[in-house]
Each structure stands twice: as C-alpha cells, then as structure tokens.
Amino acid sequence: MTDTLKPRDGKDVEEAVRFAIGNEKPLEVAGRGSKRRIGRPSQTDLTLDLSDLSGVTLYEPAELVLSAKAGTPLAEIEALLERNNQQLGFEPMDYGPVFGDKPGQGSIGGVVASNLSGPRRIKAGAARDHFLGVTAVTGRGETIKSGGRVVKNVTGYDLCKVLAGSWGTLAAMTDVTVKVLPKSETEATVVVSGLDDARAAEAMSAAIGSPHDVSAAAHLPDHVVSWFDGLPNAEAATVLRIEGFAPSIAHRKEALAGLMRPFGAVAILDPGESRALWRAVGEVRPFAVDAARDRPLWRISTAPGKGHEIANLITPAAQMFYDWAGGLVWVAMPSPDEPNAASIRRAVAEVGGHATLIRAPASVRAAVEVFEPEAAPIAALNRRVKDSFDPKGVLNPGRMWAGV
Amino acid sequence: MTLTMPKPDGEVLARRERIVAALRTIVPGEGVISTNREMKPFETDGLSAYRQTPMVVVLPETTKQVAEVLRYCHAEGIKVVPRGAGTSLSGGALPLEDGVLLGMAKFNKIREIDFANRVAVVEPGVTNLAVSTAVAHAGFYYAPDPSSQIACTIGGNVAENSGGVHCLKYGVTTNNILGCEIVLMSGEVLRLGGKHLDAAGYDLLGLITGSEGLLGVVTEVTVRLLKKAETQRAVLIGFPSSEDAGACVSAIIAAGIIPGGMEMMDRLAIHAAEEFAHCGYPLDVEALLIVEVDGPQVEVDHLIGRVEAIAKTCRAVSSEVSTSEEQRLLFWAGRKAAFPAVGRIADYFCTDGTIPRAKLPQVLAAMKQMSETYGLRVANVFHAGDGNLHPLILYDENKPGEMDKVEQFGAAILKLCVEVGGVLTGEHGVGVEKRDLMPVMFSEIDLAAQQRVKCAFDEKGLLNPGKVFPKLHRCAELGRMHVVGGKVPFPDIPRF
Secondary structure, eight states: OOEEEOOSSHHHHHHHHHHHHHTTOOBEEESSSTTTTSSSOOOOSEEEEOTTSOOEEEEEGGGTEEEEETTSBHHHHHHHHHHTTEEOTTOOOOOGGGGTOOSSOOBHHHHHHTTOOOTTHHHHOOHHHHEEEEEEEETTSOEEEEEOSSSSOOSSOOHHHHHTTSTTSSEEEEEEEEEOEEOOSEEEEEEEESOOHHHHHHHHHHHHTSTTOEEEEEEEOTTTGGGSTTOSSSSOEEEEEEEEOHHHHHHHHHHHHHHHTTTSEEEEEOHHHHHHHHHHHHTTGGGTSGGGTTSOEEEEEOOGGGHHHHHHHSOTTOEEEEEGGGTEEEEEOSSTTOOOHHHHHHHHHHHOSEEEEEEOOHHHHHHSOSSOOOOHHHHHHHHHHHHHHOTTOOBSTTSSSTTO | OOOOOOOOOHHHHHTHHHHHHHHHHHSOGGGEEOSHHHHGGGSOOSOTTOOOOOSEEEOOOSHHHHHHHHHHHHHHTOEEEEESSSOOSSOTTOOOTTEEEEEOTTOOOEEEEETTTTEEEEOTTSBHHHHHHHHGGGTEEOSOOOTTTTTOBHHHHHHHTOOOTTHHHHOOGGGSEEEEEEEOTTSOEEEEEOSSSSOSSSOHHHHHTTSTTSSOEEEEEEEEOEEOOSEEEEEEEEESSHHHHHHHHHHHHHTTOOOSEEEEEEHHHHHHHHHHHOOOOOSSOSEEEEEEEEESHHHHHHHHHHHHHHHHHTTOOEEEEOOSHHHHHHHHHHHHTHHHHHHHHSEEEEOOOBOOGGGHHHHHHHHHHHHHHHTOOEEEEEEGGGTEEEEEEEEOTTSTTHHHHHHHHHHHHHHHHHHTTOBSOSSSOOTTTTGGGHHHHOOHHHHHHHHHHHHHHOTTOOBSTTSSOSSOOOHHHHHOOOOOOOSOSOTTSOOO
16 A cells, blocks of 8 residues: 655655655655556555646746646646647647546646657657756755746756656656647648558658658558548558648648659548547557557657568567657557567667557566666666766656666 | 856876877877967857867867777866867857867768658768758758858757757757767767657757757767758848837737747847848838748748738838748848847847747846946847847947946846846857856756756766856765655645
8 A cells, every 4th residue: 555645835845755765765756647557667655646736827828838837637738728729739649548547637747757749749849849947856855947938948957858758757846837839720631541561651751751741640550540530441541640721731731642642542631530530649549449458568769761670570460550650669469468578679679769668567567678778878877867866766766767 | 358267277287298198199190289379279169258278179080089088088087178160159168278178070971861761960070051951952951050050060059959040940959859979078988869759768868968068079960850841931020119029929929820930130230230231121120020931832922921911910110021032041141140240330249048028028128228327239139939039239349348347238138038037048058158147047956956967977077167057066065965854744734
C-alpha cells in the first residue's frame, strides 16, 4: 500500500521533497497519473501527487503563450485553447486508450515530463519545442526556475529541454509555460492505397520533400488498417495531412494528390474524416483496442527512411504501423509476457534510433530495459546530470534506468 | 572597459612553452599558433569592446585531435575557450590570457546530405549560409538565418542557439538540429541523437544547444533541412507610431496568421537603413513593419490581402507589397543591413532583450526617457513577431567616459525587459556582456542549479570559464546539500 502526499502549492512540494530526503523515502512523482504504467515499475512507497496544483495562471492568445500549474488537466487547457481558436502545436498524443483508460486524463506537467508529441511532430516538434518556461522543485528540495514566457530566450542553460522527457526523475515541476499556436482553418488528408512498407517510405519522403507543407505522414499496413476510420478501402493506406487556410488547402490537396498518383490510387479525406483518422493515429488505435491491449507495445524512433527496415528484422508475427513519415514505428508483439526485447534492440542497433517499451506487465518492465540503454559515456553523463538535480535519488528513482 | 575575468593561473603561464610544444605534438604544422602577431585576429569576437590575447591558439582538424587537446588540457588544468567564426555579439569567444583558444574553423566540410531523410551532417566550422547553399539546387534550405549567416558557423549556432528573422515560424537552432558529436572537457567523445527526431533519454542535445561553449566542443552536427516554400512575398507597412505597429503585430497573430518573418524598425533605424541600402523604405513614418508570408501562390496572395486589411484597421499610413523576388530581397536588405547602417552614423552598442510583445509601447516609452537621461540616441530594430528587441545605443567611442554610460544604459534596458516579464537575451547569448546581469533574472538557487549541470559536463570548470555565470563556484561546494527537513510534510492535509 503506497502512501500519497498531495501538495497544495510549490512550498508544499518543497517540503515533501525535503521530507523524502530527510527520511530516505523516495517519491513517485505523478501529475494526474495517466502515464504511471510507463517506465520501469516504481520502487517507492510514497507518491507525490501533483494533481491539486491545478489551473491556468496566464493565457494571452495574442502573445501565443499559456502558463499553468503542472497538474492542470490537459483537457482543460485544450478546451480553453479551442474556445480561442488555438491549440498546442505539438498535438500531444494520448496514451490513455493504450492502457484501457478514457482519453483526456493527463496533466500538462505530464505532457511535458514525457515530452509528448503527435503526428504533427514532423512539422511542429514535440513538447520540448514549445516548452518555454518552468518552475520546479529539484531533488535537493529547492525551487528553481528556467526559461520564461517568451519564445526567443537564450539566457542561461535551457533546463526546460532536459526536464522535458525526464519523466520526473530530475525535478517535480510545479508550473509550466508553453507556446500555443493558432488552429488551422481547415485540413485535408491525401490517402494513397495499396503500398508496401518500403514504397510507402518513398511516397512519404516525396510528400514531405515537396513544398506542400505536409503536417503529418503515416503508413498503415493492411494488417492494421481496418482499425482506422474514414479510409476508402481495406488496403494499406499511406496518409498525408495538410493543414492551413482554406484557399491554400484547396490548392495543396490537389497538388499533393497529383504528386502521389504515380505511387498508387489516391483519395482525399474531408476535414471531419481527416481529424478522426489522425486522432486514431495519435491514440495508437490498432494497439489500444480490447483485442490488442495485452500485447507488449514498443515505440521506436528512427530515421524516417529506415522505419520500414525494422519490420524485416523482427518476428513476422509482430504488428506495426508508421507515423512521422516512417520515423516513428509502433510495434505490438504477439504474446503478452514476451516483449522480444533482444530482437527489438538488435533491430534498432542496426537501423539507428531508439526503442521504448511503452506497455508490458510490470514484471516484464522490471526485467528488461524499458528505455534504450545508452552508450557508456552517455549513461555516465546521464547519471551525473541526475546527480546534479537529485543527488539522493528521491525523485522517480529507476523509472528510466536502474540507478538513475 | 572593465570586466573581471577569472584570474590567470601564473603556474600555467609559466609552463607556456612546454604547453605549446605538447599541443604541437597533437596538432602538427600550422595548427598551433603562438606568436602575438599571428594570434591577433583571435583576440576578440563580434563584441570588439573586449580584447585579450590568448595563451595559444589551436586549430584542430579532426575529432581525435580535439579529444586529445581537451584530454591534455584537462589533465594539465589548462582552460580552453572554443571559437567558431568569432561573430558572437556577447563575447562568447573572448580568449583567456592563460587559456587555449580552440578554433574550429578547419572543420569546414559538409559530410553528408540526405534528402530522403531531409538532413545534412556537417562539421561545425561550416557557415550557416553554406548549408542552405549546398542544398538549394534541390529546393531545400536550413531554416535558422541569423543576420551573420554569411560568416557565422553551425558550431557557433549550436553554442548560441541562434535564431534569425524567420524563427517565429520555423524555430531557432534547437528546433532544427537532430544530432551532434561532442567532445567533453575530459576528452570523451559522445554521439547524441542522429537522424531520428527525438532523444532516447535525457535531451542532452537540447541542453548543449545554447550552452555557449561551456559544456563541450561540438565536432559534428546533424541539421534538419526544409523544403522551400513555392512563393515568398513581403509587405512594407508604415505607421504613425510604434504603438500602432505593435498593435498591428498582435492583430495579425490574433487573426491566426504566423508570418514567415515579421520585423519592426523605428524612425532612426529606417532612415539609416534607407540611406545605406536604398531599399525603398518610407521616410515619413515613425515605425515600419516588414511582414513576409510564404507558401503556395494562392496562400500568399490570400494572406497578403488579409495582412493589408488588418494593417488598415491599425492606422497604417503606407503599404507596399513586393512584386518581384528582387524587390522582396531589397526589403530585407535594409533590415539585414540595419546594424552596419546605424554604424555609419555613429558607434553603436547592440543589445538583445526579449519582452512580451504587449509591453512594447511601455518599453519604448521608457527607453525614450532613458535616452534623454543618458543623453544617448537609440535606434530600434525588433523581431516583432517574437518580442526580441535589438536597441542600438549610439555613442562616440572617442569621447572619454561615454562607453561607461552606454554600458549602464544597456543594462538598464535589459533590466527593464526582465521587469516586464521578458529576458536578458533573446539570441545573442549571455557571454561576458550580460554575465553580471544574470542575477536580475535568476536567484542564487537557479544559478547554482545551472552550474551543477556545468559540473556534470566539466567538473574542473576548465571549458570557457568566466562566461555566462557571474560567480564561479567549485563543484564540490555546489554539490553539498544542507537540507532542513525530515518532518512530516504539511500534516494538516489528508494523506491517503
């Protein structure tokens, strides 16, 4: 039975961390807990629950900036932005459904701590690229701030970058400031049917390498395509999204369709179909459905042109689809307790990039590396960085790597 | 000018001859420069008010040499200052009397261009513009475009997290690089990232970007390439006041338009630029906006129309849309030459704060007041879209005491930027120039946290010391922890 501390403000967070240091009681740091099952299983019996640090503290649409307490529900922020015709440009994906939960349960702090991104990653970057400022309590029990509320800022080290994607292992964030962007007026998706994975990689490369400003590119092989809504047929679908002003979309969807016709049969999805499709991509739909939920799920990040090579290097029983023009490969392994970690690590070593075991039973995540093991000098540097923020190892110890 | 740098280590200086000889065994031939005459070009960077002859200059050609030089200096306790093209405006490459100046200019090759993955792998001494030039035939370019792009190098861009006039839409360096090879002060060589989009673990690449050469020496960079838009057009809009121009910038963004570039100049800057570059700027306005939009022709036409309509509602008094590529480039020529143009009128000192855009009228008014107080004129160029302000303080170098006034004025402007919610530097870096102002923005605790990161990379503090941080602390001292705690936290609320 774990105990929970629920701070009301930054001072409480400091106090909680100092308690942890003084009593050698490491903390599991959680925002709203929607991603607790990602990473190596928690080895703590005390949870620092930041969900009461909630609320948007600054939002200036014309300045494209929003600040919120770290535990603020992402859904609340997205609704507020929606009312002002704005959005988080990095289109954070939603891990909820992957774990059988409802979508929309995460916090803005969690989004940043896990450096979430989505299909728009290829154009707009990830949370790190929109993360302007932070207030956080380090593992020394001290409140620090870094960055600010303006986009152009090179004052001091960019600690926001290293906190983004550190999964709460360096500091417990209490306040974050992010850049926001106007929502696109409209969108469309061009679908190319029937391509194999290698040909799809070429098609996506041609599309992204065109001036048509493609904002998302995914390839959905035929063994998973039926899980996605709005597609014209049951063949493999290579899908390319464009977003922007109506006259521009009217022009670009035709131009992009023309560019894609030499690759295969082309169809165009209307804005509603397009939105539904990309929501499914961002929720990893084929592997979030009941039938697939006990399959170990890998997230592989590689050079876009190399993604399809992974398929040839691992078991044919694995299922997969590609986002980020081929640079993000979601792989579901066939049997619940066997993540096939060795073959995934070998494949990634061969094609380059890194793999994260996103979903697997706790016993499995305790037994195999969840995050990509780093080369020795980088692993040593990571440990020194961890020590510089959290010398006593009281914040999410071991969540990313043993001993960090 | 007065600037306190780390005290030269007499013991190191006494060994100078032996150190030079040892470095020559690592980097043979002309790669080690040790005569004062030959070291002259290295004594300053773009912030020429500060000068210092280094102990010795080393120009390595391979990662192995860089690693060996650093390993040697690490073992011998010798400071090292890395240098790219030396265009830093904040003194980031200012040498140390007892330090090795490590010039990376010989790392000037583009190693790989990979259009399928839209990346280029380049050595750090390749100039920013050379990357775009090398891929232009295929319609690609590298997005960050600092005004010094013809001279500044990618390695320096990484160190400074350089921006440019198009970063509102396309981001700064940190958003446009995917990987690097970096050598730590210990001589260890690390490869971070690659051609994939995100970091495997901690985002060390993000941490290194903008670290001003204090964490490591970059020996290779993988940059993202973008496809050029089909069309770009710029519109010049004149306003009767800077407030109106500022309101127009906000209105454009509020309309959901993110222009490729959005620059503002005040009267003094407009006149200087026009006289210098003859670019067709209106001379009877108080503020000028250059708004550039890019995309397919139909989108550009649509957006130019909307921008002009918005400008009208913001009391614009003139508006001119570029009708040819030549004219568009001419519109930019004035802006890009604004610094040298102002330099023809007087000596100038350029500063670099960023403010929340809505605070512009307040900051401009205060600056006008200060201008009178200090008796020094100010020209303003402004990356209006992202709030990055470049006030140019005009002065006369030959007037005794004037430089001190300039420094005080510059500091007052930057303090004001922080006061209104902005920051000390938007893109030029802290270097030595803004080093002693860091406490305006950061607490002791904040600065200690940053310095502990420095310790994780360079625990002896040998790489580029005296930059960024106003006070140097030993890592052992920073690592100590005095925690007053241990009592049950906030017992008055429920625990579960």
